[in-house]
């Protein structure tokens with residue numbers, strides 16, 4: 329039974345989470361300045377345009393660790409069994425301007441380092457929800 333908070337789908341992020349549920353990455357892209365807008369929102373973070381649409385990135389997503397935090401303290405219910413939690417910011421290989429935050433799975437905290445190659449996996453947390461996470465490539 330998955331006890332952690334499940335990300336809520338909103339009008340702005342629904343295509344992102346729907347894609348995650350089918351193990352695919354979708355990114356929001358600004359039609360005005362052509363920047364990728366991640367995390368998704370109602371307007372482009374760069375130019376403020378609301379002309380945004382969605383672009384599939386497929387299901388083979390790789391990147392490198394841009395920064396990370398190792399958390400030894402359970403700050404949310406449901407996380408106490410698997411400490412420490414490693415939260416990583418990953419720069420995508422094919423879109424260097426996009427950075428995606430997630431948990432690094434199956435990695436001892438002493439091995440994590442900036443620049444480490446990683447790939448996205450999708451953790452099925454309920455029958456119909458999945459979360460993008462990262463493992464060593």
Ligand SMILES: [Zn+2]
Pocket residue numbers: 358359360361362363372373374375376377
């Ligand atoms: Zn823009």
